Amino acid sequence: MDVYVWLLIEASQHGTRYELKDVPMEDPDDWIIDSNGFYVATRSFLIRRGYCCANQCRNCPYINWHNSPTWEPLPAEAVHFTEVSPKAVEGARKALAYHEQQVQDGSQTEEALHQAMIAHYRLLLERWEESRG
DSSP: OOOEEEEEEEETTTTEEEEEEEEEOSOGGGEEEOTTSOEEEOHHHHHHHTSOOSSOOTTOSSOOTTOOTTOOOOOGGGOOOOOOOHHHHHHHHHHHHHHHHHHHTTOGGGHHHHHHHHHHHHHHHHHHHHHHO
16 A cells, blocks of 8 residues: 655745645655654655755754754765755855864864764765766
């Protein structure tokens, strides 16, 4: 039996609401339903999808959009070249600049974290630039 969901999308600029009825889900484990009843893409789904959509997904493995202290980047081998939106590139550049600034400011207590994030965002940007050709 196929599993279907109803998705409600709101375009924030115009307040327009779109309903997509009977949209097939690839795998029921790709989505969780949060306490508000919203369908939220899982981290594993977003990794398999292979790119950042720049919609600031709660479980985005590419960019820490919500500046969560428990966020971890996806494994480097999961970063594939792909075409991404300018908004995703901008988000990665801002995150890279933030972590570089933290290292420059001498944040000793979390330097290893900032160095790991710098390496992650540089890798993303490098792969995304390669895909532009």
